[in-house]
Amino acid sequence: MSGRARLTVFAALATLFTAWSLSPLVESGGWLPQAALLLALQSAVGAGARRVPLARTLTVAAQLLVSLLALMLLFGGKARTSSGDGVLAYLVTDFGALFGQGVQDVNEFAMPAPLTDGIRLLLVSGVLLIGLLVDLLAVTARTAAAAGLPLLALYSVAAGLTGAAAGSGSGGASWFSFLLAGCGYLLLLLAEGRDRLAQWGRVFGAAPRGEVAAGYSGGGQALAPVRTGRRIGAVALGLALAVPAVLPALGGGVLGGGSGGDGEGTGIGPSIQAVNPLVSLQSSLNTQDNRVVLRYRTDSPQLSEQYLRILALDEFNGVKWEASGRALTDVPKRLPNPPGVSADVLAGATEVQTFISSAQTYAQRYLPMPYPATGVDIAGKWRFEPAGRTLVGDQLGKDKYQNAQGVQYSVRSLLLRPTAEQLKKAPAPDPGIAAEYTKVPDNLPAVVAQTAREVTRGAKDDYTAAVRLQDWFAVSGGFRYDTKVSSGTGSAAIARFLADKEGFCVHFAFSMASMARTLGIPARVAVGFTPGEKQSDGVVNVSMRDAHAWPELYFEGVGWTRFEPTPRSGITVPDYSRPSTPQPLPTAPTAAPSASAAQPSAGPSKAEDCPPDQKKLGECGPAAARNNAGSGGAGPTAATVLAWTAGGVALLVLPLLPFAWRRRLRSRRLGSGEVMAAWRELGDAAWDVGIAPDEALSPRGAADRVVALGSLEPAAADAVRRVSGAVERALYAPPGAEPSYGTLAADVLVARAGLLSGVSRRGRLRALFAPRSAVRLRWACAARWSAQAARAASASARLRSLLPARSRG
Secondary structure: OOOHHHHHHHHHHHHHHHHHHHHHHOOOOOOHHHHHHHHHHHHHHHHHHOOOOOOHHHHHHHHHHHHHHHHHHHHHHOOOOOOOOHHHHHHHHHHHHHHHHHHHHHHHOOOOOOOHHHHHHHHHHHHHHHHHHHHHHHHOOOOOOOOOHHHHHHHHHHHHHHHHHHHHHOOOOOOHHHHHHHHHHHEEEEEEHHHHHHOOOOOOOOOOOOOOOOEOOOOOEEHHHHHHHHHHHHHHHHHHHHHHHHHHOOOOOOOOOOOOOOOOOOOOEEEOOOOHHHHHHHOOOHHOOOOEEEEEEEOOOOOOOOOEEEEEEEEOOOEEEEOOOOOOOOOOOOOOOOOOOOOOHHHEEEEEEEEEOOOOOOOOOOOOOOOEEEEEEEOOEEEEEEEOEEEEEEEEEEOOEEEOOOOOOEEEEOOOOOOHHHHOOOOOOOHHHHHHHOOOOOOOOHHHHHHHHHHHHOOOOOHHHHHHHHHHHHHHOOEEEOOOOOOOOOOHHHHHHHHHOEEEEHHOOOHHHHHHHHHOEEEEEEEEEEEEEEEOOOOEEEHHEEEEEEEEEEEOEEEEEEOOOOOOOOOOHHHHHHOOOOOOOOOOOOOOOOOOOOOOOOOOOOOOOOOOOHOOOOOOOOOOOOOOOOOOOOOOOOOHHHHHHHHHHHHHHHHHHHHHHHHHHHHHHHHHOOOOHHHHHHHHHHHOOOOOOOOOOHHHHHHHHHHOOOOOOOHHHHHHHHHHHHHHHHHHHHOHHHHHOOOHHHHHHHHHHHHHHHHHHHHHHHHHHHOOHHHHHHHHHHHHHHHHHHHHHHHHHHHHOOOOOOOOO
């Protein structure tokens, strides 16, 4: 092995040995083999480039390019993002999204953090960056002593973070990490010294006593690079020991960013201090790694009400909503009855039991529980906050608190079933509660109270006003659900949300709670998870994208009551807050699936060409009418006759093709006997008369929207609601309880007739002969073209990879 090749190997080994010091930061060492493999690839590329030879800058550029491509190929599929601009754009977009998620995970998790894909990417890419610097200095620039600086930086950061997180108990593996890193650096120095000695040649004979055999001056002063390297190594190792001792203490997450807003701070003692758990809610909704954080089983007969509540934000200071400071008590064996709930409401309640297990990645100090809980059976040190009915992890030691990471517990809770009549007749709230929970900051823009009065004008009681606010946000106000909007929480953010009308659950919950307070209705914001997605074995999975915020309004005799202003797929509106319209058929309780579950909609989304659920239903790209045969006749030539005949037939038939396609598709859907096919036909019928689809709505919300915008008569409105009810039962009912197809085809035709009768003659003609839903054909063609182009690009790339590389002359 040549001297430069030996240097390359030892530079990679020194980097890998030093990277071992990062192991205590995460729970698993599964990232190390990947880092070693990519580090070997990067070093091999550098060795090959130097052998060509290439210029130093080109060598580094080649190593950097290959390393980036390897990282993209290794981690590119983890985030599951979509991009229609080609493979490279897909990899870049996906890689960047995962990198951002890794930064977020680092700030959220305490050490040892779970080895998520994002954290794995940060670790591997960090090691590759240090390895590139070490290779550049030690091999390309031939200064191995200076290569100790990036190694020192890597070790110092790892040792500093580990020591700050573990406090006095950090010494378990630190000496081994130090020894391993030091040996790697010294081996690199010895390899460089041997290479330099080989270049100068061998010294014959013995060296004078006390001097070095590698060359010495006449004055007897040693000039050996090996000795110089050893001295530099000793200094570097000394600095490696000294630097972690003077690093400032870092708390919270892996990089100290997790203590500021997610319940990981030091606010537990006699009281719980103001915290803001919403710092990571938006990132949870936007995360590409939709991992399951909670699993539970419950005997609740109404899974749609099984929200897992973490805590309530009851104080709005104009800058943000937060939990006010509250006194904590020991957890009683049976929790007291919820405040403000009358005996009549308690008599109609059902006590249910839920068994919950949290993932190792869920390290929050607030315990998710159904509301209102009456008893909790859990191991560990927990405290109870009576006003918000929240369990909070107690302090275990210096900067260490009980959390919900990997715990299993059971919760007994009440399934309250207040009626709209009870809420409507609720007396004035308790003066103490009204005084505390109707406070609004002085800087709240006047438009908030003004809009609340306009929306609730004519409401004779607080319940009617609350329902009108909820429906205005969720149905009639023109709001759009978008998790990419900036998650401001102050007064200005609420006014901006009311003007722009786009945001996610935080904006809807904060705005409705603020508007309710301006009307004198006590309100706060709850944070937690929607019920999740039930599996075939009865276990319900709650994932990161089920994170949610919703307003709770207080009604004397009923207590704190959930409302749902967020028009998000998979969220059910509580029964007591539905409009009191007569329903010919009762609707069965439905379970709200997770935010990641596929939901039906009134029409196709404009953001996707052909979703998988439509492909399964066979609705992507039905063939248009085929060839139309022309008839022959007399004339000068047969070709001329055929041409003119074909042109005439085309002029007559082409305008009728959309009509024929819609009729054929309608017949196929309604004759299939499938509930979802009937729902899709109903959505397209509404789309054809100008009611654009809104995929963010639940089936019931979409049905109410069609009824309202289509101004349907009672018979047609009842038909629409029967179809939506069948869809809900088909999607969410337990196995074996799915509804029969029944008269859904007739209901769809009744609803379609009602929709057509509600538009002008011109509108009916357009709906029949130029239906808006015919855009499905264009989407199907575009999807097929994109698929063909992607296959062609993939085949071209494989062909190029098989061709021999051009050799240098």
